[in-house]
Amino acid sequence: MPLYEYVCGQCGAHREALRSSSLADEPIECERCGSDDSSRQLSRFCAMSAGADGGHSIAGGGCGSCAGGHCATCGSH
Ligand SMILES: [Zn+2]
Numbered sequence: 700m701p702l703y704e705y706v707c708g709q710c711g712a713h714r715e716a717l718r719s720s721s722l723a724d725e726p727i728e729c730e731r732c733g734s735d736d737s738s739r740q741l742s743r744f745c746a747m748s749a750g751a752d753g754g755h756s757i758a759g760g761g762c763g764s765c766a767g768g769h770c771a772t773c774g775s776h
Contacts, residue, residue: 708736 700717707714707729714730714737726735 704740705737706740707732707734708738709734713740 700719701723702715702717703723704713704715705727706712710729710732712729712731714727716727718725718727724739727737728735729737
């Protein structure tokens with residue numbers, strides 16, 4: 700089951716969750732403020748993709764381009 704990262708739209712808290720891919724874009728409750736106004740980030744997913752693809756950015760925890768939710772490096776959107 701893939702690990703997804705979410706950012707709370709209310710307080711900005713990050714959280715990670717193991718979810719099935721069918722639930723990837725569903726809102727998830729914030730552990731800090733309880734809001735479900737979350738947006739999914741792709742940094743961790745991208746890191747794994749980049750590692751499998753070219754072996755870079757694994758130690759960095761992301762490829763930078765993923766921070767805004769769009770990644771030209773790994774092709775995620
Ligand atoms: Zn929150």
